[in-house]
Amino acid sequence: MAASGGRTGGGRLADALCELEVDRVFGLPGVHNLPAWNALSERAIRLFGVRHEQSAAFAADGYARATGRLGVALVTTGPGAANTLAAVGEAQASASPVLVIATDVPSTLRTPGVVRGVLHETSDQQAMFAPVTKAAFTVEDPDDIARVVRRAGRVARRPQSGPVYVGIPADFLTAPAADPLPADVTEVIHRVDVADLLQARELLSTARRPLIWAGGGALRAGAGEPLGALAECLAAPIVTTYAARGIVPPDHPCRAPNPVHTPEVGALWDEADVVLAVGTDFDGMMTQNWRMPKPPTLISINIDPVDGAKNYVPDVQLTGDAREVTEQLALGMPRRQGLRELSRRLADIETRVRRRIRREEPQAAEFLSALAETLPDEAVLVSDMCVAGYWIGGFYRVTAPRKLAYPMGWGTLGFGFPASLGVAAGAGRAVCVTGDGGFLYGVGELATAMQEKLPITVVVVDDGGYGMLRYDQTRAGLPHEGVDLVTPDFVGLAKSFGVHADRVDGFGRAFRRRLREFTRSDEPNLLVVGAEMAPPLNTSPRWYRD
Structure with a gap:
């Protein structure tokens, strides 16, 4: 006899999402995941039923980008899960914290190493998600649903954020599930090397033409205010990637016009003797497939040092949260002359870029x-x-x-x-x-x-x-x-x-x-x-x- 209420796996799933402060879920019901829909409807979670599973993952991504919170997509087994893959790949490439929860075939009907032909069965559903997710998990026991979902949600949100997959065998949703253990929260703390910080500060303070390149990691970390203050102190233009649009207000005196793909703005990069890259990996679309020359001196702030160095190797790598490291870097930075002249030059560049658009x-x-x-x-x-x-x-x-x-x-x-x-x-x-x-x-x-x-x-x-x-x-x-x-x-x-x-x-x-x-x-x-x-x-x- 199936358990009822919150004592089922479906109830534990709903409880875990509430612990993660999820109040919106996007999904499409299927024969395998209906118990999850029923359980979620009993919580303070609004369910948005879409017409295609890909849309559920895209909607979760849009929600995450607009709010900064965890976006959740709930889909069914096999083709339902597979339909999300293109959207999950976009979330991965854009570092969107998205949690995809998909049912899998009932554990009682699966034979290890054999595809028996159960409805919606695949040989390894989790493996489909490996190339397009930050992490992927499959629940092995109904009692583990809450633990796995909580962990997956935390992994998705932890910088660098990204999509995470959780697979739950369909029969686990109606099976009895024990009270979940308290959340085992592990905080990852990055401490910036003091010597590297001092070196970066010295390089920026003595630069003749410094430039700040802000990426999506800077925006997601909320680094706009300290980054803008540092730019004013250095009289350095701020060039933003697609993912960092809006990180400083349009009237900020150091905001360079978009994009760097115009020769007028690209000249700022070519002239820079020191570039401070904040929360970026210098991808091909922003660098014209790395045709932009590496600057004479590159300082990188990135939560992931491998990500920060995979395209242009920095001379100084500062590992940590973009906001925190930028604030530390700005401490004691001498204020230099030239902010007014820079602002006038950036306004002139913007005028020339807009004239180019009207002409072309x-x-x-x-x-x-x-x-x-x-x-x-x-x-x-x-x-x-x-x-x-x-x-x-x-x-x-x-x-x-x-x-x-x-x-x-x-x-x-x-x-x-x-x-x-x-x-x-x-x-x-x-x-x-x-x-x-x-x-x-x-x-x-x-x-x-x-x-x-x-x-x-x-x-x-x-x-x-x-x-x-x-x-x-x-x-x-x-x-x-x-x-x-x-x-x-x-x-x-x-x-x-x-x-x-x-x-x-x-x-x-x-x-x-x-x-x-x-x-x-x-x-x-x-x-x-x-x-x-x-x-x-x-x-x-x-x-x-x-």
Whole structure:
């Protein structure tokens, strides 16, 4: 006879999530995981039912990026678990703390080393997740569910954060489970080597042209304030990666315009004699596949010294929390002259970059201006992999940390709309910009948005196919193959879900008027824009470094 209430494995799972302060879970029910749904519904946890398991993991990722908290996806066995893999890979590449909980086939029906043909059975479900997770666990006994889930959640959130998989045999959810033992919390403490700290301080204080390169680890650690103060002290420009957009306010005197892929901003890197890299691994997308030369002197602050040195080997490595180490580094740093001159130069660079955009792609300039003028202050902008999204990732002025979710970790098409579900569930107003191709990956989530009454505005930039790939073929002198697509009547499609929708052409007055109206609504809506833009300089076909 099955146990009831909190004494079952499902109850212990729910209790463990509550201990981890989880209040939102995204998932899709299946025959194997229904007991977990029942147990979670009895706790102060809101369940968001999506229409595809990939969307559950994307939504958990969006929630984590917007809130900084643990995002949780609950899916079923076999194909349900496998459907999350692309989204989990994006979370891994972007260091999002996501916990994927999947059921596995009942332990009573499994024979070790044999695939018997049980419904949804795979030979090794945990192994599927190994390449795309920070860690993976399979529960071996119902009494261990709470312990394993608590540990997995802590591992996912611990810097460097990332996705973690937990597999639970389906029969464990209804089996009796003992009271869990108290949480065994182990804190990892990094103490910076004093000699290295003094060396870094000396190098920065005597540098002629210092530069600060801020990555996603700096943003996740909340290092913006000390980093901005250190930059002012050094009169050093701050260049940010995609993941660090918004780490300092747009009006900060040391904030360099985005992105470093423009020659005007890239010159700041080329001139620097000392670079302080905070919470970054210098990935290929930011460095134009490492065509950017290693600076004469590189100081790295990173929680993971291997990650901080895998692409450009630092001259000084400071291992620890980005905020704490930056604060220590700033202590006693002499204030240098030149802040006003630097601020004037950065303003001039921004002016030249904006002139370049207006000259090369006027529609992009109008698009970026419209977003800046119309989006509410509280909105989180979520971008997909599309030409409009690349313009946002490179050139949109992000006003604060966690106000932009951009999938340039793994570069996962179809991220934008389902990630918006999690953003809206956790942070309120979400504005998703996606292409017509990427939107169709998760169009069924219009039903989720409507059912949950989520405040999401979806902007579909419809250029009739895969605009980036069309550009690649045109540039190479090739015929268009596979890139010009038949697209539906998006307005009619959205209305069939009960979602308010409209269509405009271009990014002029009609677009601004509609966008302002739609982003003030408390319910989901969709705005289709007929427009085609050339890609910006931060896309690989247009990288300027040879």
